Amino acid sequence: MDRETFLSELRDRLAGLSPEDREERLTFYREMIDDRMEDGLSETEAVAGIGSVDDVVAQIAAETPLMRLVKERVRPKKSRKAWEIVLLALGSPVWFPLLIAAFAVLLALYLVLWAVVLSLWAAALSLAVGAVGCLPLAVLYFVRGLPAGGCFILGAGLVLAGLAIPLGAGCAGLTKGLARLTGRLLLGLKTRFVRKEAAV
């Protein structure tokens, strides 16, 4: 890919950033490519050294705070027509609650996921506490000269421990997976904001 193609593709893909921010970044990448070429690389090699447009966009998305991207997106690019403003204002009792409701539903779904994980953790913890609790109780039975009862309680404790350990391991995996999913969702959301197709 040559320098101009790379930069113009990047410009299209960074349509979600403010014009000043976008042009400053493009100037920076242009300088980088020129410096690489001055260092003896061919134009293609110099462009390839920067990385693919996809990679660059993803990295910029990862490093830009979400709120800034949202603000940039919400800011109207050109002044709206009078009838659009009237319609937006008149419609606001309808679309505003709907927007809030949609957001609340998504947030609730996300929280429910965490709630499930939390309840599983609680179950694992209670099993573990039960298992540990069985130990002194069994000792007590043995000391009092009730070996049958002691064996039963010891067995029950082992069953509880046997349930608690895999459940706890599963919970840890689930927590890690959900945390990773959260990160990926956030990055996906940000990438969408940065990418905003030029046609919009």
Add this chain to the structure above:
Amino acid sequence: MDAQLKRGFLDVCVLAAIQDGDSYGYQIIKDMKPYLELSESTLYTILKRLETAGLLTVRTAEHNGRLRKYYSITGPGLARITEFKEEWREMLTLYRFIAREEEPRG
């Protein structure tokens, strides 16, 4: 490594790359290459952050018929490096204590 900690490290690395004289983007990346593979996007973000914090200044100068941005360290930038070194001297003392505990006793 913790993201916050890494960010602080990278900031000081870039400051250190310009502490002996003005430098430009590609030169900074080349200077850091033996120690750290720094991408252009990351460098851009760091430079922007350091500029906003007043730790470096930027000027544009002509070079071979095109424009290039040069970065110079400021007084607060130099102070940040000194501060970082002092912090890490303490950290190293603690590290030696921790590492010593790992060795077998006796």
